[in-house]
Amino acid sequence: MRFLRAAFALSLCGALVVGTAAVAPGEARAYAGDEPIGTPQSGKRLRDRDFGVATQQFGLDRQVQMYQWRASGDGYTPVWNAAPIDSRGFPPERQNPPKLPIESERWWATEATLDGHPIDVSVLQALGQWRVFRPNFSRLPANLAASFQPEGDGLGSAENPLEPRVGDLRILWRELQLPPLEGKIELRDGRWRLSSSVAQAALNAANASNAVELPADQDRALLPWLLGGATVVVIVGLIWRRVRRRRETFLRRD
Template structure:
């Protein structure tokens, strides 16, 4: 009587191939595991105000004249008000002595991977920074004093004069980023690109995943081979058993 080992070997081989075909590949990281890191502190080079968040914003306001509904009035304003058409008694300074400026974290990372600057600009939230002024340079300390949430140049903050300045700072913080960013090409980017065109394609109920479409033809072919081998083995055993 001849022993046929081929069916068992073929079955094992086909099973191994099918297992490899259906094996789920290791998924790329889609959710952050740690907290984002802004990197080096951001410092206002003029006033030495610093933050360890993802952005620093300096806002400069000057006390100026403007024309309102009831005539000339004094206001705090973050840009120069052109007074070229005003009378001489209501002239504003010709320029802001200090600029409004904004700085961004240069090398922010998340889980050791770079964080796209677009994430900071799109998802970041500005909040008031109340700094200490222990590092304020001596020349500026002579002109400014703590006022409210920042610094002011008025000798009497309750009675500022035209040309006085008021300076405040904000820092940029990031909200939880889960579901809002993805790791693409080694960089954390926005999950939805605001500049990308949107195409609404309704999902097809009968559509199969691409992976399944590739695997099923192989699976069908492997099954046919298994059945053919089993039938042949039974016929051989039947002939030799007679």
């Protein structure tokens, strides 16, 4: 159910944001002087100093998982999990480490700017898109290089990645990229912040997702339809905005 709620909130938020921008030309003109025209700049590089990983994007995310025992039916199954699994009550041979020796962590580009004005962190958090990337591990400290080896797009501590042992770790990094911000932010008090319509749409979507109740077996079945519907609304909204702007430009020339 949580999976469906999150998907529904995302779909509704996208639909409301673009729909509001498309049907409210008066509001769009009101902020025409404060529309972003340049390219966002992230500021100084973000660094995970523990592993020597860095990015020039707007956020850096370290995701750590540990191989652990989890109760499954009448037995126990080893799984990768981002949080410690409480093994109190498990048999002695199925005990997990009490905590992850390395924690997940996240860094934000607090010095990001656009057209010479700072971008509020709330914009990054609400509109940014996380992408997994493979770092350059040339700066990996010697003590960690002795414990970790490249595994997929990240690092792993298992001697044999195909046969991990309970307590082994694997680590991935993601960087935050910004989509086009036109129509989604506005300049207030010298800072770029979420536009009123976007903030309200996100709030409405969150409230709507809490009110929707569907049978559990319909969660994933309905997800493609929800996302597809939001995509159609977004495309139609963008086309309408482009047509309206061309029309306004033509009328001003006359």
